[in-house]
Amino acid sequence: MTVSSAPGKVYLFGEHAVVYGEPAVPCAIELRARVEVNRRDDGKLRVHAEDLSLDGFTVEYSGTTDDRPDVNVSESLLSAATEYVDEAIEQVRAVTGEDDVGFDVTIESDIPLGAGLGSSAAVVVAAIDAATRELGTTLEPVELAERAYRTEYEVQDGQASRADTFCSATGGAVRVEGDDCRSIDAPDLPFVIGFDGGAGDTGQLVAGVRTLREEYDFAEDTVETVGDLVRAGEDALADGDLEELGQLMDFNHGLLSALGVSSRSLDRMVWAARDAGALGAKLTGAGGGGCIVALDPTPETETALSFTPGCEDAFRAELAEEGVRQLE
Numbered sequence: 001m002t003v004s005s006a007p008g009k010v011y012l013f014g015e016h017a018v019v020y021g022e023p024a025v026p027c028a029i030e031l032r033a034r035v036e037v038n039r040r041d042d043g044k045l046r047v048h049a050e051d052l053s054l055d056g057f058t059v060e061y062s063g064t065t066d067d068r069p070d071v072n073v074s075e076s077l078l079s080a081a082t083e084y085v086d087e088a089i090e091q092v093r094a095v096t097g098e099d100d101v102g103f104d105v106t107i108e109s110d111i112p113l114g115a116g117l118g119s120s121a122a123v124v125v126a127a128i129d130a131a132t133r134e135l136g137t138t139l140e141p142v143e144l145a146e147r148a149y150r151t152e153y154e155v156q157d158g159q160a161s162r163a164d165t166f167c168s169a170t171g172g173a174v175r176v177e178g179d180d181c182r183s184i185d186a187p188d189l190p191f192v193i194g195f196d197g198g199a200g201d202t203g204q205l206v207a208g209v210r211t212l213r214e215e216y217d218f219a220e221d222t223v224e225t226v227g228d229l230v231r232a233g234e235d236a237l238a239d240g241d242l243e244e245l246g247q248l249m250d251f252n253h254g255l256l257s258a259l260g261v262s263s264r265s266l267d268r269m270v271w272a273a274r275d276a277g278a279l280g281a282k283l284t285g286a287g288g289g290g291c292i293v294a295l296d297p298t299p300e301t302e303t304a305l306s307f308t309p310g311c312e313d314a315f316r317a318e319l320a321e322e323g324v325r326q327l328e
């Protein structure tokens with residue numbers, strides 16, 4: 001048995017635009033996914049995921065198409081639910097050369113699914129780390145991050161950045177621009193998260209932005225503007241200027257709205273945070289529904305969000321200094 005855990009993340013700035021080569025700054029947070037793997041010699045993949053439910057059923061499946069969960073949901077929903085883990089195991093087979101190996105995989109996660117806190121990257125990073133170690137191979141963090149990126153790239157139809165997976169693998173605050181990924185220093189960032197209980201499908205939301213960008217020059221310009229904003233944000237980070245960081249987060253949310261990835265409940269939570277005196281607030285991750293992140297050193301934003309209609313949960317998130325963690 002081998003067990004690894006990896007953290008989720010929030011984006012201080014730059015989601016979506018990072019897919020087109022602009023810089024982004026995600027920060028790992030202390031919500032983790034824990035993945036246990038046991039080698040199987042029959043080549044099958046059996047996945048038990050308590051937090052993943054379809055039609056009210058906890059998902060448990062074996063990795064052959066004729067042996068999928070017996071629930072009455074569409075093929076697309078089923079593949080959205082299972083493809084990150086399936087592809088992570090494909091990457092493990094490729095990197096170890098053990099093409100026919102199977103695994104029992106059990107996933108427990110603190111990270112809400114599809115809510116912009118990087119649940120997919122955390123599950124994929126922890127799964128690849130645990131499954132390779134189960135086969136006697138220890139990947140360096142950079143190679144682990146690369147394999148996890150390839151997993152997201154495959155699942156998201158060739159449209160993914162290295163940001164979520166690198167951040168989850170290494171922990172801390174990171175800066176990603178294309179294939180240049182590095183850890184950066186950050187001041188103490190008082191993150192508050194609001195969660196609307198919903199989810200968005202990253203693959204679909206990324207595809208929506210791609211279409212908009214192909215259709216309209218101003219959408220392409222908006223993506224480039226996000227890049228300019230991130231570069232300004234890096235100076236504010238280096239200076240520890242929380243007020244300016246907050247202002248740039250507000251600006252970033254507006255640009256993400258323009259790209260069509262916000263939602264009524266995300267906007268409502270963003271405004272509730274601003275009204276409560278947050279330094280800034282924006283959606284985090286792919287959007288469509290899920291979470292916002294605000295900066296507020298006082299308790300006001302968390303309290304206001306907890307009374308905001310449509311906000312199901314409000315909590316503070318600490319920066320996770322450690323990325324992937326080997327538990328057993």
Ligand SMILES: Nc1ncnc2c1ncn2[C@@H]1O[C@H](COP(=O)(O)OP(=O)(O)OP(=O)(O)O)[C@@H](O)[C@H]1O
Pocket residue numbers: 033049050051052080081082083084085107108109112113114115116117118119120121123164200201202203284285286287
């Ligand atoms: N606890 C889990 N158990 C099994 N699979 C999970 C789990 N958490 C996430 N996943 C996989 O990740 C998918 C959600 O990934 P998606 O990229 O859409 O959202 P996210 O990573 O939470 O948000 P974002 O990418 O915006 O930060 C799920 O549909 C599932 O395939």
Ligand SMILES: C[C@@](O)(CCO)CC(=O)[O-]
Pocket residue numbers: 014015016017018019116118152159160161162163164202206284285286
């Ligand atoms: C929307 C996106 O930028 C972040 C999702 O958390 C997609 C990606 O970078 O792969």
Ligand SMILES: [Mg+2]
Pocket residue numbers: 118119120121164202
């Ligand atoms: Mg994801």
